[in-house]
Each structure stands twice: as C-alpha cells, then as structure tokens.
Amino acid sequence: MSAYSSTRNSVSNHLLSALPQQEYERLLPNLEPVSLSLKQVLYEPNAPIDYAYFINSGASSMLNLMQDGQTIEAATVGKEGMIGVPLLLGTTQIPLQVIVQVPGDGLRMKADVFKAEVYWGCPLHTLLLRYMQTLMNQISQTAACNRLHSVEQRCCRWLLMTQDRVELGSFPLTHEFLSYMLGVRRASVSEVAATLQRSGLIDYQRGQITISVPIELSVIFSHS
Amino acid sequence: MKQSIYAPNQLIEYVYFPTDGIISLVNVTKNGGIVEAATVGNEGMVGIPVLLGGDEMVGQAIVQVAGDAVRMKADIFKREVTPDSTLHNLLLRYTLALMTSISQSVACNSLHSVKQRCCRWLLICHDRVKSDYFELNQEFLAQMLGVQRPTVSGVAITLQQAGLIRYSRGKMTICDRRSLEAACCECYGIVKQEFERLLKDGVAQKWNDGNRNGFGLEAQIQQQVNDQLEHLH
Known part of the structure; x- marks a missing residue:
C-alpha cells in the first residue's frame, strides 16, 4: 500500500478525487507520490512514455517544439487532469514535449501498470475519456485564440487558466517562459505584462506573478 | 457545401465516416470569427465525443468539400462499437492522431x-x-x-x-x-507521420486505398454493424 493517503477526499487531483472510494483504493497501491520541479521534462517528443501523472498542485504544459527552436503551448494541465493520454488511447508516445511550468506535486503510475489496471469500463477509464474530450476542446480553442486574439x-x-489550476494568487513565472506559452517574442510579453501591471491587474516582480484582480482580467480577455 | 453537421453544444445524433468528402471541425467565436481546428476525410470519423462519452461538441462540424459519407446513429454506435472491437481500438488511436493535428494547428496558426x-x-x-x-x-x-x-x-x-x-x-x-x-511548413509532415504511425497497421492499411474510409470500414463494418449504417449522398 502506498504511503499516500487512503481516502480519495484528501487527494487534490480532480479525476482521482471523483472516483468511487473502492476504485481509488484499487488503484492506490500503484500510485507513487512525486514532486514536480520547475522546467522538469515529463515527456520528450516521440520518446517512450514511462508514467502517467495525476497532478495535485502546480501545472504542466504540453508544448510544440518547432525545428527552428520556436516553442508554443498546445495545452495546460493541472489538478483537473492527467498527463499521459496516449496511454489511454493505446500508444506510448506523442510528438509533444511536456514540462512542468508551475512546480508542485502529484501521483504517478507506471505506463505498463496503467495499461493493465485502467481498463475499459472501469470508473477511471470512463472519466479519462471524458477528460480527453475537454483536453481536445482546450487545444481547439487555443488554435482559434492564437489566430484571432491579441497577445494581451x-x-x-x-x-x-493557470490560476484556475494552481489556485494560488501568486506563482513563479519568467517572461521567457510566458513567451513560449504564447508563442511570441519575449519583448511582446514584457510589453503586455507592463500594461497589465500599470492597470493594477497583476503584480509582476522577480519572476513571481500575482494576479490582483482576476475578475477584471477576465473582462479584458473577453472584450478587448 | 457548408452544410453544418452539428450545432455547438447539442446532443450528437450521428457519427459520420466520410468516404470522399471533407468535413472541417471549426471554432466559432462570439463575433462570428471562424477558425478551423482540424480536417476530417476518409481517414477518420466525425463525432469523437460519442466515442469519449461527452456526447456533445463545443465547436461545429461543417462540410468543406461535398462528398459521400456513411453515418451511424450515436446510440447504435455505442451499442455496437464495443471496446473489444478492432474499430473501437482504431478510433481511440485516431482520437490521439486528431489531437496531434489540432495541437499542430495551434503552433501553425501562430508561427507560420x-x-x-x-x-x-x-x-x-x-x-x-x-x-x-x-x-x-x-x-x-x-x-x-x-x-x-x-x-x-x-x-x-x-x-x-x-x-x-x-x-x-x-x-x-x-x-x-x-x-x-x-x-x-513542417506541420504537415509531423501530423502525417503521426497518423501513419497510429493508424497504418492492421486494417487501417486501407488508408491509401481509393475511395474507402481509412479504417477499412467496408470490411470492418460488414461483419459488425452493416445494417446500422446509412449512406449519405
């Protein structure tokens, strides 16, 4: 039995905590607590996947790495999700990189164990298929957003999105990293950050970002 | 042309397997902006939410190049395309390939x-x-x-x-x-390679095989669910 808590309610990951207690207990011996450090690479593109990760805190990014060195985020995954959808869908690699963007912790399960234990029809499998759809929705929306909307x-x-996942008012974030996330030059990110800071919506100091007025931020997002 | 197959956030009635037309999965913004997320032809299926259990789609699916498809009622799909079937496994792999394609469009739309x-x-x-x-x-x-x-x-x-x-x-x-x-740009090749990796084995060898659905639907479905398919013209 894992040293991790035996009741699902104490797990922050939304997928695991939504499981029936019995299903959670069935899977628990195969879930290993793991800490996730900033910029830790969880998957390299087209390399074998070793583990599925259920994030409890922090957030990770699924990134497209281009030949010329440009990087752009396809999706953000935090406590609402799982990293390792290829395992669910019958394969063990993906042409994306997955890295930790906000440090935290989670539970991981070995790929071969996942394939044996998370079988079709079990509650976690059913839940993960639905999660897969939300992930695809997120990526589709990003494809539209990157085409139609301003950098701001x-x-x-x-x-x-990141705040929804980390549930903290403040988290570490460098301009360089944010420029990868948005697929724009660092200078553009600095400019936008300065604008948001002047408006009092965020506070951005020494690589730490604090969201002061999330509601106003969402108003800007939808109307500017 | 421009026939909309699904309205956003409505229960999906049918899944579609195009045999020669092309269907676009698009996102429509509040002010009418449209951007394509992915293209589906005879390599794929429209209606993945039915496979995944979500049953509705946030975006829209519109016919981009007119053609034929076969379709199956969503409830019959759920009953007949059982998890132990080859088609089911192929569709899961197709779903991942589709996700890769959409992810690549995120990069492509911004950078190229x-x-x-x-x-x-x-x-x-x-x-x-x-x-x-x-x-x-x-x-x-x-x-x-x-x-x-x-x-x-x-x-x-x-x-x-x-x-x-x-x-x-x-x-x-x-x-x-x-x-x-x-x-x-490189995006085309990356996605094509991933589709081939995920789907070119087994019955999906029909990928390059004339006017057939890439899942080898003819052979598959005749055994499994022949009566349930309707042809569209």
Missing part, C-alpha cells in the same frame, strides 16, 4:  | 505564414479527396485559414504563378504536389 487577450487567458 | 498554412491545408485536402481537382470557395478557404479574403487571394495567385496550383472560379487543381510540400 491571450496573456490574460493564460494567466486565468 | 499564410502561404505556408495555405500549402498545408491544400495538402491535407489533397490527401483526402484522392483527386487533383476539387471545388473550393475562396471565402471558405479564407475562413479556414482565419485570414481576410484578399490575403488568401494574393497567396493563391503566388502559388499559381509558381505553377503549384491552378485556381479559378472556385475550382482548385493541384499541379505540383512536390513543390507544394516544399513550400509548406
């Missing part, structure tokens, strides 16, 4:  | 030129219609690429002058596929 709007969206 | 994106889009269509010629409305192409119509018009003229395509009065002819591939 996209920056607000990203900050709100 | 309209010309590169237009080449990518034409190659994707060319793969699916199995013909060098197809009908394509310019306004529609502009919508798919999320740009203004004059921009698309300019790109089409450039590609035509270079001998890659012929395009007049809504009729598109692919003249020089190799040069089109060279003019395209």
Whole structure:
C-alpha cells in the first residue's frame, strides 16, 4: 500500500478525487507520490512514455517544439487532469514535449501498470475519456485564440487558466517562459505584462506573478 | 457545401465516416470569427465525443468539400462499437492522431505564414479527396485559414504563378504536389507521420486505398454493424 493517503477526499487531483472510494483504493497501491520541479521534462517528443501523472498542485504544459527552436503551448494541465493520454488511447508516445511550468506535486503510475489496471469500463477509464474530450476542446480553442486574439487577450487567458489550476494568487513565472506559452517574442510579453501591471491587474516582480484582480482580467480577455 | 453537421453544444445524433468528402471541425467565436481546428476525410470519423462519452461538441462540424459519407446513429454506435472491437481500438488511436493535428494547428496558426498554412491545408485536402481537382470557395478557404479574403487571394495567385496550383472560379487543381510540400511548413509532415504511425497497421492499411474510409470500414463494418449504417449522398 502506498504511503499516500487512503481516502480519495484528501487527494487534490480532480479525476482521482471523483472516483468511487473502492476504485481509488484499487488503484492506490500503484500510485507513487512525486514532486514536480520547475522546467522538469515529463515527456520528450516521440520518446517512450514511462508514467502517467495525476497532478495535485502546480501545472504542466504540453508544448510544440518547432525545428527552428520556436516553442508554443498546445495545452495546460493541472489538478483537473492527467498527463499521459496516449496511454489511454493505446500508444506510448506523442510528438509533444511536456514540462512542468508551475512546480508542485502529484501521483504517478507506471505506463505498463496503467495499461493493465485502467481498463475499459472501469470508473477511471470512463472519466479519462471524458477528460480527453475537454483536453481536445482546450487545444481547439487555443488554435482559434492564437489566430484571432491579441497577445494581451491571450496573456490574460493564460494567466486565468493557470490560476484556475494552481489556485494560488501568486506563482513563479519568467517572461521567457510566458513567451513560449504564447508563442511570441519575449519583448511582446514584457510589453503586455507592463500594461497589465500599470492597470493594477497583476503584480509582476522577480519572476513571481500575482494576479490582483482576476475578475477584471477576465473582462479584458473577453472584450478587448 | 457548408452544410453544418452539428450545432455547438447539442446532443450528437450521428457519427459520420466520410468516404470522399471533407468535413472541417471549426471554432466559432462570439463575433462570428471562424477558425478551423482540424480536417476530417476518409481517414477518420466525425463525432469523437460519442466515442469519449461527452456526447456533445463545443465547436461545429461543417462540410468543406461535398462528398459521400456513411453515418451511424450515436446510440447504435455505442451499442455496437464495443471496446473489444478492432474499430473501437482504431478510433481511440485516431482520437490521439486528431489531437496531434489540432495541437499542430495551434503552433501553425501562430508561427507560420499564410502561404505556408495555405500549402498545408491544400495538402491535407489533397490527401483526402484522392483527386487533383476539387471545388473550393475562396471565402471558405479564407475562413479556414482565419485570414481576410484578399490575403488568401494574393497567396493563391503566388502559388499559381509558381505553377503549384491552378485556381479559378472556385475550382482548385493541384499541379505540383512536390513543390507544394516544399513550400509548406513542417506541420504537415509531423501530423502525417503521426497518423501513419497510429493508424497504418492492421486494417487501417486501407488508408491509401481509393475511395474507402481509412479504417477499412467496408470490411470492418460488414461483419459488425452493416445494417446500422446509412449512406449519405
């Protein structure tokens, strides 16, 4: 039995905590607590996947790495989700990189164990298929957003999405990292951050971002 | 053209397996902006939410190049396409390939030129219609690429002058596929490779096989669910 708590209510990951207690107990021996550090690479593109990760705190990014070195985020995953959908769908690799963008912790399950234990029809499998759909919705929306919306709007969206996941008013974030997330030059990110800071919506100091007025941020996101 | 198959956030009634037409999965914004997330032809299925259990779609699915498809009622799909079936496993792999394609569009829409994106889009269509010629409305192409119509018009003229395509009065002819591939960004190749990796084995070998659905639907479905399919024209 894992040393981790035996009641699902004490787990922050939304997928695990939504499971019936019996299902959670069945899976628990195979869930290993793991801490996730900033910029830790969970998956490399097209390399074998070793583990599925259920995030309890912090957030990770699924990134497209381009040949010329440009990087852009496809999706953000936090406590609402799982990293490792290829395992669910019958394969063990993906042409994306997955890295930790906000440090935290989670539970991980070995890939071969996942394939054996998370079988079709079990509660976690059913839940994960539905999660897969939300993930695809998120990525589709990002495809539209990156085409149609301003860097400022996209920056607000990203900050709100990340805050939803980390549930903290303040988290570490460098300009360089945010520029990867948005797929724009660092200078553009600095400009937007300065604008938001002057408006009093965020406070951004020494790589730490504090969202002061999330509601106003969402108003800017939808109307600017 | 432009037949909408699903309305956003409505219960999906049918899943569609295109046999020669092309269907676009698009996102529509509040002020009417449309951007394509993915293209589905005879390599795939429209109605993945039915497979995943969500049963509704946030975006829309619209017919982009008219053609035929076979469709199956959603409740019958759920009953007949059981988890132990080959089709079910293929569809799960297809779902991941589709996700890769959408992810690549996130990058492509942000980082690449309209010309590169237009080449990518034409190659994707060319793969699916199995013909060098197809009908394509310019306004529609502009919508798919999320740009203004004059921009698309300019790109089409450039590609035509270079001998890659012929395009007049809504009729598109692919003249020089190799040069089109060279003019395209890496996104096309990345997604194609992933589709081949995930789907080219087993019954999906029919991927390159004339006017058939890429899942080898003919063989599959005749054994499993033949009576349940309806043909569309």
